Amino acid sequence: MNQFLKRSITFFALPVFILIIAGACDKDMSVMLDNSATNNVGVSFIDSFSIQTSTVQLNNMPSAGRGSILVGKAADSRFGEVKATSYFRIGFSSIANDIPDAAVFDSLNLVLRPNTNRYYFGDTTKTQRLSVHRLEQVLETKTLTGGVQNTALPIYVTGPSIFNDQTFDYSPTSIGAISFAPRVRSLDSLNIRLDPSLGQEFFDLIKTNDLRVSSNENFRDYFKGLVLVPDEDNSAVVAFGYDSVQVKINYTYVGTDGFKRSGYKILNLVDGNLQFNHLDYDRTGTIFEPLTATNRELTSSATAGLTYLQSGTGVVAKVEFPSLKEFLQDENISINKAELVIETSSPANTMYPIPGTLVLLVADFNGVPVSIVQPLVPTQQQPFLLSFYQVGDQMGRNGKYTFNMLSYMKNLKSTSFFDNTSLYISSVIPADSRTFSNFDTALIAVENAKPKIKLNILYTKFR
Structure with a gap:
């Protein structure tokens, strides 16, 4: 032409x-x-x-190291229920025993803050409840290989991960719980009081320079991690920032000036690549x-x-x-x-x-x-x-x-x-x-x- x-x-x-x-x-x-x-x-x-x-x-959705602790439950009459349970390890920000000699254990608490996007899904007008459980199985990634007749791997599977349908054993008895109004746009943090006997145990291990707290690797063998579990009556899923997680071992002591003072030892979320969210659905x-x-x-x-x-x-x-x-x-x-x-x-x-x-x-x-x-x-x-x-x-x-x-x-x-x-x-x-x-x-x-x-x-x- x-x-x-x-x-x-x-x-x-x-x-x-x-x-x-x-x-x-x-x-x-x-x-x-x-x-x-x-x-x-x-x-x-x-x-x-x-x-x-x-x-x-789709199956085999990688869920580890995604940057958000997703926890909660929501429902819609058209597509059913969705539920998120989050697993993660904790470890010391400083291994040194810097607790004053005369200090006395006070309390143990977990602090969670909304992620930077302040993400939520579901009805946030109702009170939500979360419980904290002790992980009883070491978090480990899994490597997928081709299936029967060398079936291809999904393009989004690029290496070892923990996948959203996996679960790890945790104690059915909670070590702490909280009820809160999920006003995500204005919520500063959640402060969950944990089992004081566990806190006293952590405190004593540090004070006696026990081998179990001499490194985060040793601590992992002794304490596998935490699991956040939503209540079955919840109506919303909320995302918390994994990099702002803190477990505080709080204590009190008398200072050199004779006045009572307080302090704390911090444990953070360690190895973000192993933090993962188990995501479930029920379309019944x-x-x-x-x-x-x-x-x-x-x-x-x-x-x-x-x-x-x-x-x-x-x-x-x-x-x-x-x-x-x-x-x-x-x-x-x-x-x-x-x-x-x-x-x-x-x-x-x-x-x-x-x-x-x-x-x-x-x-x-x-x-x-x-x-x-x-x-x-x-x-x-x-x-x-x-x-x-x-x-x-x-x-x-x-x-x-x-x-x-x-x-x-x-x-x-x-x-x-x-x-x-x-x-x-x-x-x-x-x-x-x-x-x-x-x-x-x-x-x-x-x-x-x-x-x-x-x-x-x-x-x-x-x-």
């Missing part, structure tokens, strides 16, 4: 296409613009590709009850079109385009623009936060996510394709996420890598540790018992 004709196509197609889009609103459309001079080229827009959707439960009584770690996929036809995404527990929306590759094999078409649009019925700024960003994971024929869709021009700041949440409006339009699919279309047409694969719309971003330690949830909007997910393609056809 000569350069004049190419310029003519661009000049005429763009403004006319904009007018068509503005007038069509949300209606399905298929438009052809003929070039009257040559009668062999046109621009078409389609948004009616057949899409098959399912809700999928919801439309998603059949979705489990073993029954990992539930088609949207079985849920009246409803599907959802959830960080932490690893719930994603699977999408497949049965006729797309055949369409792209037509040598007489050229894709000008392609967008995947996902509408969500979950409003922003509620007690159930929604994901701010989504990615597209590529799952192999076994349903294991093995790669991430990349943009046309990957950069260090954005090495893979992202979609940021777009707020709805006062006219009742839903919030949405939009992906530029040009790079995916190009690769789907030119390589065999994407054969027998599907896409997972995911709020779990492998490079972002925060997405493994929250419960951000987005329910996809439904229209005519189908998810409101559309693939919009603008293409030029040479006839």
Whole structure:
């Protein structure tokens, strides 16, 4: 085609296409613009590709070293209950025995402070209760290997970790508990009084220079760590900062001036790579009850079109385009623009936060996510394709996420890598540790018992 004709196509197609889009609103459309001079080229827009959707439960979600102590329980009638229990080690900030000779033990307490994002999920208007338990098993990471017939590992598993479905033994008897109002935006800290007999034991070991407190390694063998457990009647999940955890061994003594004074010995959270959150879910009584770690996929036809995404527990929306590759094999078409649009019925700024960003994971024929869709021009700041949440409006339009699919279309047409694969719309971003330690949830909007997910393609056809 000569350069004049190419310029003519661009000049005429763009403004006319904009007018068509503005007038069509949300209606399905298929438009052809003929070039009257040559009668062999046109621009078409389609948004009616057949899409098959399912809700999928991902497994083996790394949960160690994610930067937040997540603890609590929340429930929603649509997707069920979620629960977080946190495990961590503690050790001395200073091994030296610097307690005054005449000091007397006073108390033992655990101090927790909200994380920097002051994250919460659920109803924070009700009183919450947490209990503290003594860990009875050493925290250890696990290395995953390929499964039966060398099944691939998920892309988000990059090395040894503790995974969100793992548990470690802890004493059923609590060593401390607290009830509190989770006003996370204004909450300064939680101060939990712990078993004084345990505190006296710590104090005596330090005072006598016992070998068990001569190093943090020895202390770990003697005291494995702590577990924070939410009450079953809780209604919210709260995140605390792992780097601000303090266990204080408080004591009193008489100073050289004859006045009574107080002091404390501090234990901090040590080895943040072993702090992990056990994340659990219970979908009993919801439309998603059949979705489990073993029954990992539930088609949207079985849920009246409803599907959802959830960080932490690893719930994603699977999408497949049965006729797309055949369409792209037509040598007489050229894709000008392609967008995947996902509408969500979950409003922003509620007690159930929604994901701010989504990615597209590529799952192999076994349903294991093995790669991430990349943009046309990957950069260090954005090495893979992202979609940021777009707020709805006062006219009742839903919030949405939009992906530029040009790079995916190009690769789907030119390589065999994407054969027998599907896409997972995911709020779990492998490079972002925060997405493994929250419960951000987005329910996809439904229209005519189908998810409101559309693939919009603008293409030029040479006839």
